[in-house]
Amino acid sequence: MLSKLPVYLKGVLTIGYWTGTCKAEILGLTWDKVDLFNKLVFLERRKNDEDRTLPLNEELYQMMLAQHMQRGNGRPFVFHRYGERIQSFGKAWHTACKNSGLEGKLVHDLRRTGVRNLIRAGVPQSVAMKISGYRDARIFARYNIVDTRDVADAMRKVSQYKQDKRLARAK
Numbered sequence: 387m388l389s390k391l392p393v394y395l396k397g398v399l400t401i402g403y404w405t406g407t408c409k410a411e412i413l414g415l416t417w418d419k420v421d422l423f424n425k426l427v428f429l430e431r432r433k434n435d436e437d438r439t440l441p442l443n444e445e446l447y448q449m450m451l452a453q454h455m456q457r458g459n460g461r462p463f464v465f466h467r468y469g470e471r472i473q474s475f476g477k478a479w480h481t482a483c484k485n486s487g488l489e490g491k492l493v494h495d496l497r498r499t500g501v502r503n504l505i506r507a508g509v510p511q512s513v514a515m516k517i518s519g520y521r522d523a524r525i526f527a528r529y530n531i532v533d534t535r536d537v538a539d540a541m542r543k544v545s546q547y548k549q550d551k552r553l554a555r556a557k
Contacts, residue, residue: 390482394467395475399496400449405440406500406518406529409493413472415464417457422450429519438519501529506536 388399398412411429419428425442427450442450453464463471476493483491497518504514511526520526 387482387486387488390485392478392482394465394472395478395482397449397453398465398472398475401446402493402496403500403503404443404446406497406504406514407440408497408519411519413463413465416462417454417464418462420450420454420464422447422454436521438516440517498529498531501526502531505530 388396391399398409401407401412402409407429415427415429419430420426421428425447427440427442427446429438429440450464458469461469465472479493480489483489501514501518504517505511509517511523511530514530515521515523515526518526518529520529
């Protein structure tokens with residue numbers, strides 16, 4: 387899908403995919419809240435009244451460097467179109483989804499994907515909540531949708547556990 391988006395939106399998708407951060411936080415991010423030297427992004431309070439510091443992994447750092455090179459003089463927003471803050475991008479998003487065979491996907495689905503990726507990668511829920519900006523575990527759970535793949539993985543883990551237990555008793 388990334389390859390189908392206009393250049394000005396690739397960074398928006400990248401940070402959303404890796405972190406599950408909400409669209410408004412991403413689009414409102416300004417360069418005074420980015421520390422490229424220390425690979426940090428400072429996200430200001432939103433609904434949950436808590437600032438967050440987001441360390442950048444290598445993919446996000448490289449994306450931020452690319453954004454910085456496209457910055458231009460006096461452009462405060464990390465993600466912009468012709469120097470102006472991006473307000474919405476529904477048409478570009480829907481076109482990219484259609485061209486990627488993902489018709490019907492919503493921008494908000496990116497938030498779910500980010501959360502699920504964090505959990506599936508083994509990130510503890512409390513840390514995943516901090517990264518994605520959730521304070522309420524019930525709200526977070528709505529985004530961490532369990533599907534058949536998750537259940538199959540769980541069943542494999544139980545089988546492996548039982549097998550390991552049998553082998554340990556046999557010794």
